[in-house]
Amino acid sequence: xxxxxxxxxxxxxxxxxxxxxxxxxxxxxxxxxxxxxxxxxxxxxxxxxxxxxxxxxxxxxxxxxxxxxxxxxxxxxxxxxxxxxxxxxxxxxxxxxxxxxxxxxxxxxxxxxxxxxxxxxxxxxxxxxxxxxxxxxxxxxxxxxxxxxxxxxxxxxxxxxxxxxxxxxxxxxxxxxxxxxxxxxxxxxxxxxxxxxxxxxxxxxxxxxxxxxxxxxxxxxxxxxxxxxxxxxxxxxxxxxxxxx
Numbered sequence: 001x002x003x004x005x006x007x008x009x010x011x012x013x014x015x016x017x018x019x020x021x022x023x024x025x026x027x028x029x030x031x032x033x034x035x036x037x038x039x040x041x042x043x044x045x046x047x048x049x050x051x052x053x054x055x056x057x058x059x060x061x062x063x064x065x066x067x068x069x070x071x072x073x074x075x076x077x078x079x080x081x082x083x084x085x086x087x088x089x090x091x092x093x094x095x096x097x098x099x100x101x102x103x104x105x106x107x108x109x110x111x112x113x114x115x116x117x118x119x120x121x122x123x124x125x126x127x128x129x130x131x132x133x134x135x136x137x138x139x140x141x142x143x144x145x146x147x148x149x150x151x152x153x154x155x156x157x158x159x160x161x162x163x164x165x166x167x168x169x170x171x172x173x174x175x176x177x178x179x180x181x182x183x184x185x186x187x188x189x190x191x192x193x194x195x196x197x198x199x200x201x202x203x204x205x206x207x208x209x210x211x212x213x214x215x216x217x218x219x220x221x222x223x224x225x226x227x228x229x230x231x232x233x234x235x236x237x238x239x240x241x242x243x244x245x
Contacts, residue, residue, distance in 0.1 A: 035094075037105060038137075051091055052081060055089040056069065056114075057169055058166060059114035064087070064089050068081060068083040069089050072093065076128060090127075091110050094106040099141075104140055105140070111165065111171075111172055113185075116163065122158040123157055123161055128152075153212075153213075156189040157214055164185075164225070166182040166224055167224070182225070185218055190209070190213055191215050196217055206218040
């Protein structure tokens with residue numbers, strides 16, 4: 001029961017690179033064919049000014065106002081603002097999800113994220129490569145194939161690689177992605193969640209594979225980037241069997 005809940009909650013989290021139980025639960029969901037292929041590409045695009053503003057909502061203004069910002073252009077992510085600190089903010093799209101996620105092509109997904117320097121060096125290149133592939137018309141199966149040999153997709157994260165996803169405007173999945181919870185993500189070389197005490201009853205930490213090289217630890221936090229308190233009650237819709245009263 002707990003295990004199933006954990007997976008459905010974490011799978012709903014499944015953000016671009018936010019996959020927590022998605023690998024385990026996606027096989028069950030993969031049969032739903034709502035997003036069998038890429039939508040018309042303009043549906044993934046945003047007005048540039050709006051995209052910059054959305055990207056900055058990923059972290060508190062004290063961090064994001066001075067961060068570099070990337071926006072999605074015709075061929076991939078482009079620098080829209082160069083910052084004075086070591087953070088980079090962008091809005092992830094659905095093709096950062098695991099290849100077996102049923103929402104891999106969900107054009108509604110928007111995942112504002114601000115990454116620290118270690119993540120920019122070792123995790124962001126894979127995200128940028130995925131965007132280039134998607135926008136050049138590469139199929140999901142072909143992306144999965146290319147990822148096996150891609151240097152960027154097979155780089156382990158640097159020590160201390162992390163990111164903020166505190167945007168109240170995040171839309172991570174159709175299940176409970178709008179928004180899920182404000183959370184901090186820590187990127188680790190592939191490791192079992194138990195090393196962090198993740199995914200057990202009462203633990204605030206969730207974990208899941210991002211790529212063959214990366215485990216992501218998700219830690220929900222109290223406040224959105226605008227300072228307002230996040231609502232943790234009732235639990236996400238996916239976990240109805242949480243209700244024991």
